[in-house]
Amino acid sequence: MPELPEVEVTRLSFGERIRGARVLAVRLGKPLRWPLGAEPSALVGTTVGETRRRGKYLWLALDRGGLLLHLGMSGSLRFAPEAPPPGAHDHFDLVTDRGTLRLTDPRRFGAVVWSEGVDAAPAARLLAGLGIEPFDEAFTGAHLHAALKRRRVAVKTALLAGDIVVGAGNIYACEALFAAGIDPRARSDTLSRPRCERLAAAVRATLAQALALGGSTLRDFRDAHGTAGAFQQQTAVYGREGLPCRVCGRAIRRIVQAQRSTFFCPRCQKR
DNA sequence: AAGTGGACCTGCTAGC
DNA sequence: TGCTAGCAGGTCCACT
Numbered sequence: 504m505p506e507l508p509e510v511e512v513t514r515l516s517f518g519e520r521i522r523g524a525r526v527l528a529v530r531l532g533k534p535l536r537w538p539l540g541a542e543p544s545a546l547v548g549t550t551v552g553e554t555r556r557r558g559k560y561l562w563l564a565l566d567r568g569g570l571l572l573h574l575g576m577s578g579s580l581r582f583a584p585e586a587p588p589p590g591a592h593d594h595f596d597l598v599t600d601r602g603t604l605r606l607t608d609p610r611r612f613g614a615v616v617w618s619e620g621v622d623a624a625p626a627a628r629l630l631a632g633l634g635i636e637p638f639d640e641a642f643t644g645a646h647l648h649a650a651l652k653r654r655r656v657a658v659k660t661a662l663l664a665g666d667i668v669v670g671a672g673n674i675y676a677c678e679a680l681f682a683a684g685i686d687p688r689a690r691s692d693t694l695s696r697p698r699c700e701r702l703a704a705a706v707r708a709t710l711a712q713a714l715a716l717g718g719s720t721l722r723d724f725r726d727a728h729g730t731a732g733a734f735q736q737q738t739a740v741y742g743r744e745g746l747p748c749r750v751c752g753r754a755i756r757r758i759v760q761a762q763r764s765t766f767f768c769p770r771c772q773k774r
Numbered sequence: 775a776a777g778t779g780g781a782c783c784t785g786c787t788a789g790c
Numbered sequence: 791t792g793c794t795a796g797c798a799g800g801t802c803c804a805c806t
Contacts, residue, residue, distance in 0.1 A: 509799075559799095575782095575801090576799055577784080609784050612801080653776095665800090672799055673800085675799095721799060722786080761779090762779070764797080
């Protein structure tokens with residue numbers, strides 16, 4: 504699910520509300536991708552600080568250390584004053600005096616990991632190697648061009664890898680490539696500087712638009728209030744195999760790259 | 775060293 | 791109606 508817009512929408516929907524809350528209890532469900540790495544009881548009595556995002560990770564600061572959260576493929580967070588009894592897919596509850604922050608994640612690719620700090624293990628190790636933030640001013644066409652030059656993979660694969668720029672997952676990588684008029688199969692080191700300028704701008708614009716629409720809800724994404732996103736209703740290519748391109752009318756194609764579906768318009772997007 | 779494929783886990787849908 | 795194959799928003803790790 505959750506690419507940068509969904510993670511950021513989630514953060515915005517509970518970060519301020521939970522700030523300053525006192526932790527009353529921690530409840531764990533089935534195992535997630537990694538163990539919590541702390542005794543749940545050790546978190547009780549601490550106070551929640553700032554909620555930050557890095558790539559698709561969230562960092563929830565506590566008095567001492569904090570929690571690094573990832574939503575995986577199917578995770579979502581809710582924060583509400585009253586939480587119903589945990590269901591089969593509710594695998595983490597942070598019960599506070601202002602409400603319960605609950606991770607629901609059917610596939611359990613998500614994670615909640617306690618760490619002494621963002622810059623300490625294990626958080627630091629998970630965040631190491633992440634690419635630049637797309638809304639950072641250092642993410643320029645020049646930066647992208649230089650990074651893509653060092654690879655010899657399909658440009659879509661390079662975007663998805665997340666070590667050049669973070670945040671664009673399968674939906675938004677497809678959408679950004681369409682917006683930039685670039686064939687997802689084009690080899691990363693063949694893209695001209697001007698095309699990289701267009702691609703960098705398209706990545707930012709696509710993510711910004713998705714953010715403004717509350718993200719994409721394909722099946723189960725919700726923000727911390729329980730609200731669904733709306734971006735999925737206006738994708739240009741993602742999930743539109745066989746349907747006419749909104750620009751030229753040609754049928755959108757689906758191919759597989761790096762074991763993921765890629766959608767593109769064979770006329771509007773060029774190598 | 776970069777590139778590729780498998781692994782993790784569950785649920786839903788299309789097709790027979 | 792019921793079963794099965796295929797697919798799903800991510801990313802770490804082992805291997806070539």
